[in-house]
Amino acid sequence: MSRSLYKGPYVDEKLLKKIDGKKPQETASIKTWARASVISPEMVGFTFGVHNGKDHIDVLVTEDMVGHRLGEFSPTKKFYRHGGKMQKELDQKKKEAEIAAAKAAKASA
Numbered sequence: 517m518s519r520s521l522y523k524g525p526y527v528d529e530k531l532l533k534k535i536d537g538k539k540p541q542e543t544a545s546i547k548t549w550a551r552a553s554v555i556s557p558e559m560v561g562f563t564f565g566v567h568n569g570k571d572h573i574d575v576l577v578t579e580d581m582v583g584h585r586l587g588e589f590s591p592t593k594k595f596y597r598h599g600g601k602m603q604k605e606l607d608q609k610k611k612e613a614e615i616a617a618a619k620a621a622k623a624s625a
């Protein structure tokens with residue numbers, strides 16, 4: 517849910533203190549657990565290490581990101597792949613195609 521307009525966007529105060537008076541190019545990655553914090557224009561150019569529950573993922577803030585939340589750019593779930601019989605058949609066809617391509621390249625050389 518969006519935050520009401522009279523309250524304004526939520527920006528973590530500790531995060532603003534960390535970037536206050538620093539230059540984006542000279543600052544290393546700033547670690548943060550404040551995934552709910554909204555990206556403000558002062559944050560543009562900085563690299564934040566946003567925690568995803570396991571480790572910190574580096575996020576370089578650009579102008580397009582202003583107004584979004586930091587957590588949107590640090591996914592918490594990793595998609596591996598869909599399983600099942602159909603996926604195994606697709607993987608097998610892919611391996612066979614790679615082997616055929618390697619044989620063709622070897623024969624032409």
